[in-house]
Amino acid sequence: xxxxxxxxxxxxxxxxxxxxxxxxxxxxxxxxxxxxxxxxxxxxxxxxxxxxxxxxxxxxxxxxxxxxxxxxxxxxxxxxxxxxxxxxxxxxxxxxxxxxxxxxxxxxxxxxxxxxxxxxxxxxxxxxxxxxxxxxxxxxxxxxxxxxxxxxxxxxxxxxxxxxxxxxxxxxxxxxxxxxxxxxxxxxxxxxxxxxxxxxxxxxxxxxxxxxxxxxxxxxxxxxxxxx
Numbered sequence: 001x002x003x004x005x006x007x008x009x010x011x012x013x014x015x016x017x018x019x020x021x022x023x024x025x026x027x028x029x030x031x032x033x034x035x036x037x038x039x040x041x042x043x044x045x046x047x048x049x050x051x052x053x054x055x056x057x058x059x060x061x062x063x064x065x066x067x068x069x070x071x072x073x074x075x076x077x078x079x080x081x082x083x084x085x086x087x088x089x090x091x092x093x094x095x096x097x098x099x100x101x102x103x104x105x106x107x108x109x110x111x112x113x114x115x116x117x118x119x120x121x122x123x124x125x126x127x128x129x130x131x132x133x134x135x136x137x138x139x140x141x142x143x144x145x146x147x148x149x150x151x152x153x154x155x156x157x158x159x160x161x162x163x164x165x166x167x168x169x170x171x172x173x174x175x176x177x178x179x180x181x182x183x184x185x186x187x188x189x190x191x192x193x194x195x196x197x198x199x200x201x202x203x204x205x206x207x208x209x210x211x212x213x214x215x216x217x218x219x220x221x222x223x224x225x226x227x228x
Contacts, residue, residue: 038201039168041189055088070137072121077146079125138167145175145182
């Protein structure tokens with residue numbers, strides 16, 4: 001169910017743009033039966049429900065794609081940001097008696113344990129990058145534009161190096177024009193989208209303002225683009 005605003009408590013029925021993301025990311029299989037995609041990069045303007053969408057996806061990973069002793073992280077630049085997705089996940093679980101019966105929630109530590117497989121889901125702020133476990137199976141990175149460096153992302157990627165089907169979900173709104181981890185990833189995602197970079201396991205989903213010649217518009221300094 002939705003967990004906030006006027007939709008709180010109502011069933012989460014995916015909008016078409018959300019539905020196509022989930023179907024492609026989890027449903028597209030290679031000939032060997034493994035998922036095609038291991039990384040989802042979602043660039044979407046504010047107030048489009050990316051936190052709720054990510055929380056719903058994490059519930060699916062936590063309860064369906066289980067792994068004994070596995071670790072799932074909600075990562076972000078700081079604890080407050082990382083906790084936004086976690087809080088939505090917790091609220092979704094608490095609203096469903098069948099789900100709450102299958103796990104134990106540790107509210108103080110912002111972590112959730114799966115009862116039968118000892119799998120953990122927890123918050124991971126940027127200042128904890130040196131204290132990772134060794135069995136990460138999935139992670140989300142919220143608001144990539146706030147990341148000051150690649151250290152946390154690289155540490156998480158390394159922790160999943162031995163996984164056959166790792167899951168990385170990066171979500172962000174647009175950064176402004178500057179050298180940054182976010183803009184680096186946006187450029188990479190555009191390259192995959194346009195066929196300039198060969199990375200069949202990377203799913204780029206980019207909702208952005210584009211000028212007539214196909215290049216990204218100067219949205220950060222154009223009131224006309226804000227309205228559009």
